[in-house]
Amino acid sequence: MTDSYAVIGNPIRHTKSPLIHTTFARQTGQDIDYGSLEAPLGGFAAVVDRFRAGGGCGLNITAPFKLDAFAYATELKEAARRAGAVNAMKFEGDHVIADNFDGIGLVNDIQRNLEWPIKGRRVLLLGAGGAAHGALLPILEQQPAEVVIVNRTVRRAEEMRDQIATRGTLLATGFAELPHAHPGPFDLVINATSASQQDELPPIDTGVFAATTLAYEMVYGKGLTPFLRLAKSAGAPRLADGVGMLVEQAAEAFLWWRGVRPHTRPLIEHLTVPLA
Numbered sequence: 001m002t003d004s005y006a007v008i009g010n011p012i013r014h015t016k017s018p019l020i021h022t023t024f025a026r027q028t029g030q031d032i033d034y035g036s037l038e039a040p041l042g043g044f045a046a047v048v049d050r051f052r053a054g055g056g057c058g059l060n061i062t063a064p065f066k067l068d069a070f071a072y073a074t075e076l077k078e079a080a081r082r083a084g085a086v087n088a089m090k091f092e093g094d095h096v097i098a099d100n101f102d103g104i105g106l107v108n109d110i111q112r113n114l115e116w117p118i119k120g121r122r123v124l125l126l127g128a129g130g131a132a133h134g135a136l137l138p139i140l141e142q143q144p145a146e147v148v149i150v151n152r153t154v155r156r157a158e159e160m161r162d163q164i165a166t167r168g169t170l171l172a173t174g175f176a177e178l179p180h181a182h183p184g185p186f187d188l189v190i191n192a193t194s195a196s197q198q199d200e201l202p203p204i205d206t207g208v209f210a211a212t213t214l215a216y217e218m219v220y221g222k223g224l225t226p227f228l229r230l231a232k233s234a235g236a237p238r239l240a241d242g243v244g245m246l247v248e249q250a251a252e253a254f255l256w257w258r259g260v261r262p263h264t265r266p267l268i269e270h271l272t273v274p275l276a
């Protein structure tokens with residue numbers, strides 16, 4: 001029997017997940033069906049209950065339901081627990097096992113695809129929302145020399161720092177204080193704010209970029225965002241958006257569900273919007 005999976009979100013019409021997972025399934029010979037579900041706000045649990053009752057095996061979770069999924073789970077894997085958010089679920093009888101592959105997807109894209117090792121490097125993380133939370137621990141696990149979290153609302157950056165036990169290399173500040181408190185340049189600057197969704201630019205000093213910086217935009221498919229444009233004009237030699245992170249997190253979920261690791265590179269190439 002064909003196993004059934006889907007992505008759930010609101011809105012969901014622009015999702016790339018069905019394309020990604022059906023491509024993975026074809027490539028690996030897995031017999032799955034992968035669709036998309038739009039749940040009304042406040043209606044996450046009812047839609048998931050119905051999907052499970054119909055025999056659904058697993059879901060990917062996208063905005064704004066990553067916290068609802070966290071609450072819905074009966075068993076949280078380490079990465080989901082630590083990120084405080086869930087982006088993939090597996091259903092086994094009454095059990096709802098939940099994980100979060102966003103952070104590992106990001107790290108795999110940066111280190112494997114972009115060949116930019118994090119160990120020993122200075123990392124600047126812009127933002128302290130859900131996306132930044134998912135990224136922080138997987139980045140720290142790579143043993144960077146230092147991670148500075150910078151956020152518009154400084155308190156949120158400080159709370160994020162304070163939640164982590166190993167604080168030696170983890171710092172938090174606001175955009176105005178950054179150039180004095182933790183002067184650039186950084187080897188890796190990740191934009192995990194949602195500013196680019198509104199075509200906005202976080203108030204970032206150009207001194208964070210240098211001729212050795214990878215500027216990584218988590219948003220994907222928008223070409224040169226204001227953040228990437230700033231990085232380029234400040235001389236950052238490498239620019240990337242989140243298309244690789246999207247495909248890599250999907251590959252981790254696929255491996256978890258099906259026990260086979262798909263190839264990601266052809267799909268990343270297919271989905272890439274040129275950064276020009």
Ligand code: ATR
Pocket residue numbers: 126127128129130131132151152153154156192193194195200201202203
């Ligand atoms: P997500 O789940 O996408 O991370 P979120 O949890 O709402 O969304 O967090 C959005 C992040 O983007 C926050 O860090 C937010 O800063 P505040 O905590 O100060 O609100 C940041 N953000 C959004 N728009 C921004 C802008 N124009 N400039 C700088 N930061 C911005």
